[in-house]
Structure formats: structure tokens, C-alpha cells
Amino acid sequence: MPDFDMAFEHSYPGAGGLALSIAPIFTSPCDLATRLPGLIAEFLDLEEHLKRRFREDSVTDILIASLLSLPGDNVVVLTPPEAKTGGDFDLVLVEPMSGKAVQFRIQAKRLTPHKTNWMTSSYVELAHPHNNGGQSAKLIKALARETIPTIPLYMFYNPASICAASDGAIDGIALASGWEIRERVKTMVQVKPKRLPYKRIGSLEPLFFPLTTLLCPPPARSSASLFPHPEEVRAEVERAIEGRTGLAGIDQTTRIEGQTVRRLPGKTDRSVAIADRRRAVRHRDGNDLPVAIQAAIARRGERIIRMRGPRQRIILIADGTDTPME
Numbered sequence: 001m002p003d004f005d006m007a008f009e010h011s012y013p014g015a016g017g018l019a020l021s022i023a024p025i026f027t028s029p030c031d032l033a034t035r036l037p038g039l040i041a042e043f044l045d046l047e048e049h050l051k052r053r054f055r056e057d058s059v060t061d062i063l064i065a066s067l068l069s070l071p072g073d074n075v076v077v078l079t080p081p082e083a084k085t086g087g088d089f090d091l092v093l094v095e096p097m098s099g100k101a102v103q104f105r106i107q108a109k110r111l112t113p114h115k116t117n118w119m120t121s122s123y124v125e126l127a128h129p130h131n132n133g134g135q136s137a138k139l140i141k142a143l144a145r146e147t148i149p150t151i152p153l154y155m156f157y158n159p160a161s162i163c164a165a166s167d168g169a170i171d172g173i174a175l176a177s178g179w180e181i182r183e184r185v186k187t188m189v190q191v192k193p194k195r196l197p198y199k200r201i202g203s204l205e206p207l208f209f210p211l212t213t214l215l216c217p218p219p220a221r222s223s224a225s226l227f228p229h230p231e232e233v234r235a236e237v238e239r240a241i242e243g244r245t246g247l248a249g250i251d252q253t254t255r256i257e258g259q260t261v262r263r264l265p266g267k268t269d270r271s272v273a274i275a276d277r278r279r280a281v282r283h284r285d286g287n288d289l290p291v292a293i294q295a296a297i298a299r300r301g302e303r304i305i306r307m308r309g310p311r312q313r314i315i316l317i318a319d320g321t322d323t324p325m326e
Contacts, residue, residue: 025069027224032066033215041172044110044159055106057227060089061159063173068303068307070288074227075295077304078313088139090313092148093230096297097319099289102230103150104237107139107178109199110157118165119202126185126199133185139180147290151237152178156208162201170201174208177241181207209240214267215315215316227318 025034040059047053063182067075088108123141128135143150156174163170184198197203213236217228291298292307296315299305 003302009278025066027068027071027306028072028146029228030212030216030226032070033211036066037064037172037211038160038163039172040157041160041163044157044172045161047159048161054110056110060108060155064089067316070279073300073303074319076300076315076316076317078292078307078309078315079304080309080312087252090150090311092293092313092315093228093233093318094293094297095318100230101148101293102234104144104150104234105139105143105150105178106155106234107152108155108157109161111162113159113162117272118162120197120201121162121201122199123201123204124199126181126189131189133182133189135177135180136185139178147229147288148293149234151234151241152182154178154181155235156201156204158201166205170205170208171210173209173211175213175240176204176206176207176209177245180221180241180245191217191258207244207246209237209244213237213240223304225318227316229318283285 026035040062043059043062044054064077068077089106091106091147092101092106093103109126110190111121112124114121126136127133139152143152154176157178158172158174160172163172181204184196184204187322188196214233215228218227218232218236292309292313293315295307296305298315300317
């Protein structure tokens with residue numbers, strides 16, 4: 001297993017502008033997405049022997065450090081001046097030549113294993129804070145203010161013991177629709193007594209799709225870039241969500257541009273419709289990237305940039321300059 005402590009110390013320091021001084025652990029984003037979930041699962045299994053609990057932040061730090069250790073300068077992290085906690089971050093995929101971009105707003109949750117029945121293992125903080133669901137509401141609420149297409153996702157971290165018990169159905173890192181999880185959290189909060197099984201992995205597993213959906217280019221593509229293109233990944237994520245949803249009309253929630261699209265089934269909030277309409281107009285020419293993303297592209301050699309914002313943003317740049325490792 002790689003020395004993640006060393007990787008994090010050198011590739012994800014507190015100050016920006018520091019060059020990486022370790023050899024890359026992974027050869028490409030797709031290689032990372034294929035191998036890292038298994039390593040994360042093993043990492044979480046160490047809890048039983050160490051008698052300590054790793055928080056979401058610890059695993060997210062490993063993920064970000066691993067992305068930063070990729071060869072080349074196609075990964076930039078925008079980090080707030082003050083430390084943020086909670087395991088949430090934005091993953092932005094951008095293609096500078098076309099100006100195309102897509103953003104995934106990610107909330108991380110880790111599993112608490114059940115000693116005898118893996119299917120009743122739970123993400124105990126799913127309705128954080130205090131089981132009122134405020135965190136999931138915030139994840140969805142802020143989307144309408146974004147100037148690039150933004151899809152909310154939950155990233156679930158699972159230990160190797162659970163992955164093995166599921167016969168491979170569960171991976172160390174699993175993704176699910178933020179819209180879907182929000183609806184389940186709302187139901188949990190409203191129902192009394194609160195005995196719905198929506199926090200259990202056995203209930204949520206049908207929603208899961210792999211990290212490779214985000215980070216692996218499709219088999220047939222015209223560019224030599226190892227980094228996935230925004231439109232390709234967006235299409236793959238939308239297909240993954242729509243193929244696993246339990247919500248009626250979910251195909252109308254992931255189509256972000258357009259004048260009649262609603263963020264959630266049945267939602268008629270005029271402000272959301274206006275925001276979607278403005279977003280479609282602003283991105284018609286594909287050249288209206290937010291200032292922060294433009295700065296990340298221009299300063300990509302710095303790798304880590306201090307910048308004001310509510311959360312960390314990891315920028316993946318697909319421009320054909322990245323080449324395979326020898």
C-alpha cells in the first residue's frame with residue numbers, strides 16, 4: 001500500500017506554490033479511479049487494529065493528494081485561506097480550448113460497519129447535522145447560483161471488510177446522486193419515529209456508481225488527453241444517475257441547461273428556472289469560465305493556490321498536454 005502520509009505531506013501542503021517532490025503514485029486519472037478505491041478500503045480497515053476512527057476529511061485528503069501527484073500539471077487545487085472540514089469539495093473538469101466545463105459538488109460520507117450484518121452498516125452522519133438534514137439541503141440549494149453546470153454527488157467511503165462481504169458489489173469509493181440522497185434525507189427527517197433504513201448501505205447500494213465514471217475517458221475519443229473531457233464525463237454521470245434512480249422524472253433534473261428544466265421533480269421555483277436559463281445563455285459560446293477557473297488554468301504550474309471560497313476546488317484540465325508515463 002502506498003505511503004499516503006508521505007504523499008499528503010509533500011503534495012498537499014498548507015501553503016500554495018510548492019512543487020511536488022515525490023514520484024507519482026498513479027499514471028493517469030483513470031488509473032487512480034481504478035486502483036485508489038481498493039487502497040482506501042484497506043486504509044479504512046486499519047481502524048479495527050488501530051482502535052481509532054478515520055474521518056471523511058482524512059480520506060478526502062488522500063484522494064486530493066493522489067490527484068495532485070499525477071504526472072504533469074493538469075491538476076490544480078484551489079484552497080480557502082482557512083481550513084474547512086466536513087469532507088466536501090468541488091471537482092471541476094475543464095477543457096481550456098473550448099471553454100467547456102462541468103462541476104461536481106461532492107459531499108463525502110464514510111461507512112460505520114455493523115459487526116455481524118454488512119447490509120445494515122450505516123452512514124450514520126447522512127442526515128447531518130443532528131439528523132435535521134441541513135447539510136444535504138445546503139448541497140442542493142447553492143447549485144442555482146453556479147455559473148457552470150453543476151451536479152451534486154455523494155462520495156461514500158467503505159472499508160475492505162464490507163467490500164469483501166458484498167462479493168465485490170461495493171467498492172472503497174462509491175458515488176451516488178446528490179438529488180436522490182437529498183430526497184431520502186428529507187423523508188427520514190419528516191417521518192417519525194425515524195426508523196427508515198435509508199442510512200444503511202443495503203438500501204443505498206442500488207444507487208452507487210464507480211469513481212471511474214468521473215475520471216476515465218470513454219474508449220473511443222479523438223483527443224490524446226489522458227484527462228476526461230467535461231461533456232464526456234457529464235454524459236456518463238447523467239446516464240449513471242438516471243439508470244439507478246428511484247425518483248420519478250429524474251431525467252428532467254440532470255439536464256442542466258434549458259428553459260424548462262427543474263432542479264428536482266415537480267419543483268416550480270421561478271428563481272431556479274431563471275438561473276438555468278441564464279446559465280444556458282452564458283455558456284452557449286463555451287467561453288465564459290469563472291474567474292477562479294481561469295486563474296487556475298493560468299497558474300497551473302503552482303499546483304496549489306490560495307483563493308477565497310467556501311470549499312476546496314480540484315480543477316482537472318483536459319488540454320492534450322498530458323502524456324502517458326513511460
